[in-house]
Amino acid sequence: xxxxxxxxxxxxxxxxxxxxxxxxxxxxxxxxxxxxxxxxxxxxxxxxxxxxxxxxxxxxxxxxxxxxxxxxxxxxxxxxxxxxxxxxxxxxxxxxxxxxxxxxxxxxxxxxxx
Amino acid sequence: xxxxxxxxxxxxxxxxxxxxxxxxxxxxxxxxxxxxxxxxxxxxxxxxxxxxxxxxxxxxxxxxxxxxxxxxxxxxxxxxxxxxxxxxxxxxxxxxxxxxxxxxxxxxxxxx
Numbered sequence: 327x328x329x330x331x332x333x334x335x336x337x338x339x340x341x342x343x344x345x346x347x348x349x350x351x352x353x354x355x356x357x358x359x360x361x362x363x364x365x366x367x368x369x370x371x372x373x374x375x376x377x378x379x380x381x382x383x384x385x386x387x388x389x390x391x392x393x394x395x396x397x398x399x400x401x402x403x404x405x406x407x408x409x410x411x412x413x414x415x416x417x418x419x420x421x422x423x424x425x426x427x428x429x430x431x432x433x434x435x436x437x438x439x440x
Numbered sequence: 441x442x443x444x445x446x447x448x449x450x451x452x453x454x455x456x457x458x459x460x461x462x463x464x465x466x467x468x469x470x471x472x473x474x475x476x477x478x479x480x481x482x483x484x485x486x487x488x489x490x491x492x493x494x495x496x497x498x499x500x501x502x503x504x505x506x507x508x509x510x511x512x513x514x515x516x517x518x519x520x521x522x523x524x525x526x527x528x529x530x531x532x533x534x535x536x537x538x539x540x541x542x543x544x545x546x547x548x549x550x551x552x
Contacts, residue, residue: 328482359539368544369483369528382539416482426471426490426532429540431482 329353330432332417338438344405347435351398351419357381358400359420359429360392364413375400376423407439444531446543453550459516461546463529470533472505472512473540478525486514486527519550 329352360372371384375394420427475483489505530540
């Protein structure tokens with residue numbers, strides 16, 4: 327158990343819909359990361375927050391947004407969903423925000439868009 | 441932007457054979473990390489390398505960081521079925537801000 331909690335574990339929704347994925351980081355970790363994992367693209371970095379502020383941005387679509395709240399939990403919002411958005415979405419956390427920190431992954435949220 | 445590439449994409453070995461996966465970056469890295477993801481699981485941190493030419497060992501696993509800090513390798517000696525999974529390298533540098541960029545991973549299958 328990494329200490330990173332993600333909900334929901336599985337989600338099936340229709341195209342055009344909007345979903346919210348939730349993440350609670352490990353106790354004491356200030357930085358949260360979101361990654362998308364699909365079969366053909368591997369682990370794609372989406373976005374990182376540190377202590378409530380956006381720290382780094384990766385290949386995140388404009389239809390996607392995220393935020394980190396004062397209690398440090400984070401949410402990833404996916405809107406106007408398309409079939410291609412079906413993937414495993416990982417949240418991860420680290421103590422600080424530097425690239426040298428160990429990243430601890432949650433178990434992921436499986437999103438299926440039908 | 442920075443790209444991290446891994447080869448091979450897949451590797452199938454007999455138990456007891458050695459295995460190596462290679463990681464190459466388009467830019468110089470400040471550090472490189474390796475993760476293992478078991479089938480159906482999530483990536484789990486294995487090790488971090490920071491220094492040029494650094495070599496670290498964990499039992500049967502040997503990790504190397506190239507002299508130019510642009511490549512790395514993971515070598516497993518005498519594979520076991522418990523080594524099955526996907527091995528990811530992830531590199532970070534000032535160009536990527538604070539985030540790690542992951543390679544696409546090498547999926548290792550070990551048959552008894």
